[in-house]
Amino acid sequence: MMKKIVLLTLSTLLSAPAANAANTEQLTQETRGAIKALGSELKGTLQAAIKSDGPVKALSVCHEEAPKLAQKVSQEKGMEVGRTSLRVRNELNAPDAWELSVLEQFEQRKTKGEDVKKIDYSEVTQQNGNTVFRYMKAIPADDVCLMCHGDTIADNLSAEIKKLYPNDKATGFKKGDIRGAFTAVKVLD
Numbered sequence: 001m002m003k004k005i006v007l008l009t010l011s012t013l014l015s016a017p018a019a020n021a022a023n024t025e026q027l028t029q030e031t032r033g034a035i036k037a038l039g040s041e042l043k044g045t046l047q048a049a050i051k052s053d054g055p056v057k058a059l060s061v062c063h064e065e066a067p068k069l070a071q072k073v074s075q076e077k078g079m080e081v082g083r084t085s086l087r088v089r090n091e092l093n094a095p096d097a098w099e100l101s102v103l104e105q106f107e108q109r110k111t112k113g114e115d116v117k118k119i120d121y122s123e124v125t126q127q128n129g130n131t132v133f134r135y136m137k138a139i140p141a142d143d144v145c146l147m148c149h150g151d152t153i154a155d156n157l158s159a160e161i162k163k164l165y166p167n168d169k170a171t172g173f174k175k176g177d178i179r180g181a182f183t184a185v186k187v188l189d
């Protein structure tokens, strides 16, 4: 009887890590795809809004559409998806401890020469007593972003941003900087 329990425990221990690694890899691939689609959709919606209504109106895309689009992906994928940054505009997007350490890791990887477009990270970890899969992907700042996140922001736009976000820290970015990251959490058990 004792022996059987010991054997069972051993086999569980031996097989679990392998199963987890495969599981994590599959979840990473899936999440990577979903986040990539979300990223393109967001950028497309933003560019279209800037073109048709101007940047001040386009503020609402980032303000209202971004969370809605993230929610849609969250429901489809059974995970919670959002955006965060080391310098947030909306304090609701502030990173938690895990996200903060991954954002710092991303900055180090960029400094070492990694292509920002390809920087991402996933891990199975513990959160609030649950085993969770977590994923983050760096978001590069490109030209269209600098209008609202760069060094010089048009006066009317800047005034509107300050009105909506009095504690805005998300300015002063340059092309190629890491503007922030998509972040996803899936509860596994």
Ligand code: HEC
Binding pocket: 043, 046, 055, 056, 058, 059, 062, 063, 066, 067, 083, 084, 085, 087, 088, 089, 090, 091, 093, 139, 140, 141, 142, 144, 145, 146, 147, 148, 149, 170, 179, 180, 181
């Ligand atoms: C029209 C102005 C505007 C443009 C252009 C814009 N953003 Fe934003 N961005 C905002 C606003 C407003 C928020 C706050 C959204 C919210 O309330 O959640 C924001 C928030 C974010 C966040 C979430 C973290 C935070 O700071 O709260 C990220 C990441 C981000 N933007 C990245 C980008 C990227 C990348 C681009 C270019 C592809 C871009 N933005 C272009 C206005 C803009």
